[in-house]
Amino acid sequence: MIRFLVKGLLRDPNRSVFPVLIVGAGVMITVLFYCWVLGVREDITRTSAVLDTGHVKITTKAYGEIPGQMPNDLALSGIGRLVPELFRDCPEMDWVPRIKFGGLLDFPDDKGETRVQGPVLGMAVDLLTPGSTEVRRLNLAGAIVRGRLPEKPGEILVSEEFAEKLGVDLYETATLISATATGGMAVQNFILAGTVRFGIGVMDKGTLIADITDIQYALDMADSASEILGFFPDMNFDEVRALGEKTRFNAVYENIRDEFSPVMTTLKDQSGPGEYLDWVDRWIFIFIFVFILVMSIVLWNTGLMSGIRRYGEIGVRLAIGESKGHVYQALIGEALATGMAGSILGTFLGLGFSYYLQEVGIDISGMLQSAAILFPNILKAKIGSGAFYIGFIPGLGATVLGSLVSGISIFSRETSQLFKELET
């Protein structure tokens, strides 16, 4: 009997091919959407961590209250002692000091007068120590558009867009005009070693990257840094571990009433990415819930229509002597088979497209010309473990549910009524 029913199922495209395709399409969209949202979330997290927040960040308590102003007069001092302590207490993480600063970058003419100048947002990182993890983490080698990475003190990188706008060439002298940590005027000459493009709108407008030792000297910040960032080795933000590290670190300084004492925050604590990630997580949940609900209704309807379309056939089978329970079981069995086949097909296709988007992504730089947040120009999907089963919720669940509901009418109607529906 099972063989007989399977034969019928395979021969009737309205019962097998079309439902499988519809379920497959719905599941594929669900999986793709899930991976896409996951990828965008991870891109944003990673970008924020690498360029701004780290997975954890240590600043002074005072600096931590107004980080957007880059108040280097409130910077951390004694980092020569603090960083080794961090490596000792938490050796699995990478700890790096950075200085953030603002200023004007001035390019003089032959007579030493200003030829062009523009505002820059500066980031001082360890560029020159052999084996520096910052060069790799920021992917500076990959971001180089012209020139090369700084190889000796006094060399800087600027964003390509900034260099183009100002019309400056490689190896020109550039003068940084800024403020020292003590409130004085800082003026320091550098050589433009190369230009970079990060693929992040806000970073590509006017960023200056210099070695931290040069900037410590220029801004009178010896043994100081705006912040110390901590990164997990796999570069994935682990909220639980980050929270544990934060609790451990802050406990040491908890009773110190000094506004210059250090405090650790996690990526999620920091007002920009933290709030954003909370917002993204909330909307991911809502989007996925609504999307799965919509797909479930569509696929439930498919199961329902498939059942209703077959009232006539069901009537004949009942007349021939098949029991209602057996017909109902057969309908659900078919829905399980088509739902499973469609879910597997859709998951496979969804994972395929997601893999493509994970590797290649979609370039949205055109939409981010005036963006002021750290947002990657190329959005990529990410295949998470949920992608392997999330499509089965609408694909299998809703299809079977549709058949369960449509099949109930087999019991609720007079058998003879099924014939009338066949004949009309």
Added chain:
Amino acid sequence: MEDQILIATERLVKHYPMGKHLFTALNDITITFKSREFTGLVGPSGSGKTTLLNIIGALDSPTRGLVRVMGQDTGTLSHKQAARLRSIYLGFTFQTYNLLPVYTVYENVEFPLLLLDMAPAQRKKAVLQALEWVGLMDKQKSRPSQLSGGESQRVSIARAMVKAPKIVLADEPTANLDAANSHNILQMMIKLNEELGTTFIFASHDDKVIGYLKRKITLTDGKVVEDARMDLPEGRNTC
């Protein structure tokens, strides 16, 4: 051998809701059908023919009254028991044939036997015999869409007869057929009735069917107005 009573109805009433009112499809029907009968329920549309046929076939239930089929009170049967009754004792043919379109002729005829859990070899023998009865041995692998109306109805009869049921209920079996095909079908049914002893009960208002009946029950407005034994028409060919 004395003919056995296969079906008995007693004061059978069937109402259908029609808007706020009830439509009486059957009104106090008391009637019996014996084995080997070749009986027609005749009457105009709406007279209750199909309703009576459906109730006898346990496809519908009466509002009041009693129906016994093969000694079983169909009003007390569960869905499963009613299905079992149909599966063993009853065969159906329909005006629109109602063949399962995705299956071949052979498979359509085989289907009732699958429900009886018959062994494959026995099943094959029975299917081939049924196809031989209706003269469709050469169409075994055809799909219903490849058959003419007459051929489709013959498949429908083979499907009804393959399990050698005691009773075949035929609802307007010739309504969609031309005269030649109608006569062929009816002659085949007469032959099966006489050779296998199967009871045929028709619902029909086709004069061609009426000409073949051994018993004619006329229904009007849900009531039996005439129950008559018929003389065989002269020269009726049962071969």
